[in-house]
Amino acid sequence: MDLPTLTNLTLAHFLFTGAVLFVLGLIGFISRRNLIVMFLCTELMFQGVCVTLVAFSRYHLNYSGQTFVIFVLTIAAAEAALALGLVVLLFRRRDTLDALAWSDLKG
Amino acid sequence: MNLIVGILIPLLPLIAAALCLVCCWKHAWSKASWVVAMGGVVLSFVVSMLMLFGGAAGSLSVYEWMAVGDFSVGVRYFFDPLTLLMLFVVTGVGSLIVVYAGGYMKGDPGYPRFFAAVALFIFAMTTLVMADSLVLLFLGWEGVGLCSYLLIGHYFQKDFAVQAAKKAFIVNRVGDFCLLIGLFLLFQEYGTLSLHGYTAEGGAVVTGILEQATLALKGTNGEGSSAAIDTWIPMLLMMGAFGKSAQFPLFVWLPDAMAGPTPVSALVHAATMVTSGVYLIVRMLPVFQLSPCALVTVACVGGFTALFAATIALCSNDLKGVFAYSTVSQLGYMFMGIGAVSAGGAIMHLYTHAFFKALLFLTAGSVMHALAGQLDIRTMSGLRHRMPVTAALMFVGCLALAGLPVLSAGFWSKDMILADTMAVGLYDWRGYGVLYQVIAWVGIVTALLTAFYTFRLWFTVFMGEERFVMGDEHHDEESHDTHSAGEVEAEAHNSEQREVPAHHDHMHDAPHEMPWWPMNAPLVLLAIGSTVVGVWLFGLLGGNEKAGFEKMTLDAVALVEHHGDTGHGDEHAPLPSFREGPGEGAPVASDSHVAAPHAENEHPPLTPPEGRGIQTDPHAAADAHAGHHGLHHATFLGGDVHVVMMWMSGLIALAGIAAAAYFHWVHRPARDAVAKAFAPVVTLLRNKWYVDEIYDAIIVQPLKLFGQVFYIFDALLIDGLVKLTGSMPRILGTGVKPAQSGKMQGYGLGMALGVALLALIVLVAFVKGTG
Known part of the structure; x- marks a missing residue:
């Protein structure tokens, strides 16, 4: 990997970062059973997508992507409040954060 | 007299009914419901009488109910002598019964509910008799049916009352269904459901059914139309009337209807509602005359029912049952009268019957009340000392029912029907002469039976040595121990013992006389109406041959008569002989020459026009030659x-009373001997000819079987299909069920893989597209 490629930030770097964030989040979501961690992983996936959107926005000089990210952040904040509240309630019901405790609809 | 006041006649009882329902709200208010109901009905009576004596006539349009294209139904009332007379019966007798009921129902937990239903009944019944549109009439018709159902089922905690109420409702449905079909056909045939003509709001003139039918009848020279629909219509209307008025095929509900409180039996099931069928046919007389065979059918069914019900009453041991069957029998007389084109006789009998049968039921109620609900007359004897006033009042009623010559009201009306039937038979009207003569003879035999069973009851209950058994709420079984014809029969008879006394504060005391107010006082008025005074009052109210109800029906009758030189028929057609004074009883000599011109001027709409083709009709010519000695002045x-029929029915009534006195008072052992000799007959009659059982076997059981078959069909075929459809997803689901692992991670992975797959597809497509 030559130096200029590393010093000159291109679109690919941002997309790569976004993809890494997203995949990390995905792996975390699939591999962990703690509800809070799983929730954090979904946030991580959000951020991966957001980085991608901002990168494309800057690349195309079209601000729709950044606008969209603002919306996503707003909604993510609201959703975080709700989701954490739900997690607390679920914890009270079963006294555990294990997602496997909630498998009543198992076929 | 402004006709608009007429609105008050149905409106006041309706308001009273609503207020009575308000009285249900609090227990403390329930006493007020009697006063409210009484107020509504009595005021309605006062308004009716104001209209009657104010000479109200014509139609009153209140508002347009509904209009669909050319078809419009208006709330229009029609006032003529017939309606006003019916209003007198409904609200007058109704008032007296409501007054009595205030005492009878005292202490009943359903006190306000009872009076609400009674007031609503008066509303529906007045609507029925005032309606000019048959749709409105049908509304009243169903309204009285509903109130009858509610009142029969007043003691809804008792199974027999509920069963009786259902039976009444369902049997009436059969008749009402026919009536409804009849109305459809009437609309199809006449293009309107209005009885009399009127001018619509747009200025269009609508010709009423009666006018059209009268015209059509004139077109056939009174012979009747040969078109099938002109027979179908009256036949279907007739079935409706038979259902409501408890005639032969559909009479089974009325005896069971005695499960209601006794004032209801008196008001709804004796005096008013059951006579609405009679009213319907009298009102629609031209439509019935238009059919060549409708009226003779009415007469046959009436005559048969009269005899049939009288035979059952002969052996019934149920105090109210005897009167219930006698009501069926007397209604049969009325239909016999209409069938013989003696609408005057039928309505007069309706009027007198309303008085004496209400009186009989209410006095029976007093006896039952005094004996704490006892209904079995075999347990009663010699009660005259305990209840002298009731005994005397019931005696007056019994005399009227039996038809004591001259002094009683029932004699005059029954005699009028019998004489007119015989006269029509002798005249050979429409070729049914023999049939009418047979019916008249049946009527005479029935008169004998009537006199006998009426006084059998009275002598049994009030004469002889004193003996009584107090009843109680659980008397249903004990009084029918002699009946041993099996379970079904026992079931049927349980329903005979139906009444639950309103209160039991004297449950095991000796029977005592009823108080004058509010119980005996109205009965005295009814008793006065049951005597010859009632007949005089009838003439005053509408029996007036010059202008009143009788004139109206005479004009209707004139249409069927060919004789009479001015084409008006015999003006003295069904002349009730009471107008000549009770003693001599000879009908007025025919003087239709004098009467005819008057008729022409006074009642143009219903009298046939001059020269309606008499000369072209051979029958008419012959009859014209015979003059007015045809239809109603035959020699017999x-x-x-x-005169002959009057002597005959008078003597027969006396003979019946004398026989009853011998068997049930003077020499009671003879009664038992006769009963033993005719044991099979007695058993047959006690079981009411097994009519209930036959109906059960041929109608109820097949229907139940039918229902069972359909139940099985439904359970196997329909339910099977539905369940099969339902089970399909489950069968399919078992294959893919493991995919639903319940592990969130698994779902996440699946989703990620899915997205990855889609992305791969898009990528491949993209690469291929660009490459």
Whole structure:
């Protein structure tokens, strides 16, 4: 990997970062059973997508992507409040954060 | 007299009914419901009488109910002598019964509910008799049916009352269904459901059914139309009337209807509602005359029912059952009268019957009340000392029912029907002469039976040595121990013992007389109406032959008569002989020459026009030659038919009373001997000819079987299909069920893989597209 490629930030770097964030989040979501961690992983996936959107926005000089990210952040904040509240309630019901405790609809 | 006041007649009882329902709200208010109901009904009576004596006539349009294209139904009332007379019966007798009921129902937990239903009944019944549109009439018709159902089922905690209420409702549905089909056909045939003509709001003139039918009848020279629909219509209307008025095929509900409180039996099931079928046919007389065979059918069914019900009453041991069957029998007389084109006789009998049968039921109620609900007359004897006033009042009623010559009201009306039937038979009207003569003879035999069973009851209950058994709420079984014809029969008879006394504060005391107010006082008025005074009052109210109800029906009758030189028929057609004074009983000599011109001027709409083709009709010509000695002045057994029939029915009534006195008072052992000799007959009659059982076997059981078959069909085929459809997803689901692992991670992975797959597809497509 030559130096200029590393010093000159291109679109690919941002997309790569976004993809890494997203995949990390995905792996975390699939591999962990703690509800809070799983929730954090979904946030991580959000951020991966957001980085991608901002990168494309800057690349195309079209601000729709950044606008969209603002919306996503707003909604993510609201959703975080709700989701954490739900997690607390679920914890009270079963006294555990294990997602496997909630498998009543198992076929 | 402004006709608009007429609105008050149905409106006041309706308001009273609503207020009575308000009285249900609090227990403390329930006493007020009697006063409210009484107020509504009595005021309605006062308004009716104001209209009657104010000479109200014509139609009153209140508002347009509904309009669909050319078809419009208006709330229009029509006032003529017939309606006003019916209003007198409904609200007058109704008032007296409501007054009585205030005492009878005292202490009943459903006190306000009872009076609400009674007031609503008066509303529906007045609507029925005032309606000019048949749709409105049908509304009242169903309204009285509903109130009858509610009142029969007043003691809804008792199974027999509920069963009786259901039976009444369902049997009436059969008749009402026919009536409804009849109305459809009437609309199809006449293009309107209005009885009399009127001018619509747009200025269009609508010709009423009666006018159209009268015209059509004139077109056939009174012979009747040969078109099938002109027979179908009256036949279907007739079935409706038979259902409501408890005639032969559909009479089974009325005896069971005695499960209601006794004032209801008196008001709804004796005096008013059950006579609405009679009213319907009298009102629609031209439509019935238009059919060549409708009226003779009415007469046959009436005559048969009269005899049939009288035989059952002969052996019934149920105090109210005897009167219930006698009501069926007397209604049969009324239909016999209409069938013989003696609408005057039928309505007069309706009127007198309303008085004496209400009186009989209410006095029976007093006896039952005094004996704490006892209904079995075999347990009663010699009660005259305990209840002298009731005994005397019931005696007056019994005399009227039996038809004591001259002094009682029932004699005059029954005699009028019998004489007119015989006269029509002798005249050979429409070729049914023999049939009418047979019916008249049946009527005479029935008169004998009537006199006998009426006084059998009275002598049994009030004469002889004193003996009584107090009843109680659980008397259903004990009084029918002699009946041993099996379970079904026992079931049927349980329903005979139906009444639950309103209160039991004297449950095991000796029976005592009823108080004058509010119980005996109205009965005295009814008793006065049951005597010859009632007949005089009838003439005053509408029996007036010059202008009143009788004139109206005479004009209707004139249409069927060909004789009479001015084409008006015999003006004295069904002349009730009471107008000549009770003693002599000879009908007025025919003077239609004098009467005819008057008729022409006074009642143009219903009298046939001059020269309606008499000369072209051979029958008419012959009749014209015979003059007015045709239809109603035939010779019978060597005398004028009216005089002979009067003597005959009078003597027969006396014979019946005498026989009853011998068997049930003077020499009671003879009664038992006769009963033993005719044991099979007695058993047959006690079981009411097994009519209930036959109906059960041929109608109820097949229907139940039918229902069972369909139940099985439904359970196997329909349910099977539905369940099969339902089970399909489950069968399919078992294959893919493991995919639903319940592990969130698994779902996440699946989703990620899915997205990855889609992305791969898009990528491949993209690469291929660009490459």
